[in-house]
Amino acid sequence: MKLINRDVDYAARALVFMARANKPTVSVAEMSGKVGVAGPFLRKIMQKLAKAGVVHAVKGKGGGFAMARRPEAVTLRRLIDVLQGPLKLNDCVFRQRICQNHAGCVLRHKIAGMEQRLLAEVEAVTVRDLA
Amino acid sequence: MKLINRDVDYAARALVFMARANKPTVSVAEMSGKVGVAGPFLRKIMQKLAKAGVVHAVKGKGGGFAMARRPEAVTLRRLIDVLQGPLKLNDCVFRQRICQNHAGCVLRHKIAGMEQRLLAEVEAVTVRDLA
DNA sequence: CGGAATGATACCAAACGGGTATCATTAAAT
DNA sequence: ATTTAATGATACCCGTTTGGTATCATTCCG
Secondary structure: OOOOOHHHHHHHHHHHHHHHOOOOOEOHHHHHHHHOOOHHHHHHHHHHHHHOOOEEEEOOOOOEEEEOOOHHHOEHHHHHHHHHOOOOOOOOOOOOOOOOOHHHHHHHHHHHHHHHHHHHHHHHOEHHHHO | OOOOOHHHHHHHHHHHHHHHOOOOOEOHHHHHHHHOOOHHHHHHHHHHHHHOOOEEEEOOOOOEEEEOOOHHHOEHHHHHHHHHOOOOOOOOOOOOOOOOOHHHHHHHHHHHHHHHHHHHHHHHOEHHHHO
16 A cells, blocks of 8 residues: 555655756756656656646756746645545545445544545645655 | 555454354355355455454354454454555555665655554554444 | 657556455264 | 355456556747
8 A cells, every 4th residue: 555656756756856956947858867767757747747737847948847836835745646646545445335334434434534634744745845 | 545445344344243243153145245245255355364363263054253352452453454464655666776865765754654653543443443 | 940858648568456266175954 | 974054275357557668749949
């Protein structure tokens, strides 16, 4: 049971790299080596981040990506939401026929509580904390 | 990202059923209908629980399964451990080359903290709570 | 116009998860 | 002893997810 997948991990690294680099834009080619991931793969990740507004893309020669917000405004929760979908600890377990039985209800209720507390924790971690 | 998989969910239901039933043993045939899962599948789950010592198996006619411990002594954590492996939020993300980069280190450290707190929560939930 | 960058998409292979089927073993009931 | 009702152990299947690669289109600086 992974809290984060590789996409999120790579994204975190890349964003830290960008936050540290004092440049208007950083290209994937520059980052991929340092982040430790193949270029095309990282690009796919950056594209998702761009679509979600976490970073800003600049096409053409000399282009690349730039952070769209300050590092302390980018939370781990946001990265998880964008790159692996919303954090739902109850995900997909008995979509149908929810709570026919009492035990399931109680269990799911308890898990929902855990989810809330975990969400608060991932919300509290920012790119700034990682840099 | 599921906290529990279906095995754990089914197991929880079955154990609650067993805890309520005032009988020395309960057969899979009796439970499967109420739990809402096909017999053979539930049996596979019960076998794992038996191997792990959570329940006690009685073979032969009139046999079935019986709880090996009191309901309040069976935690959700135990079920997770037995049926889907230890809860590791960092599971499998960059097994190799751990912490070559600072960002990864910090992130993993924070996740480790979340894991500890989550573990305490699943440890606190017992079959008795669900019954 | 040419080169360097992202955008979009399609594809692939391996791992995982949920589920079924089959045969062996045990032990009570008759 | 035979039948019958139960678990033990395995093997298999299949759909989904996941990690990863490849390809072509688009943009824009020089």
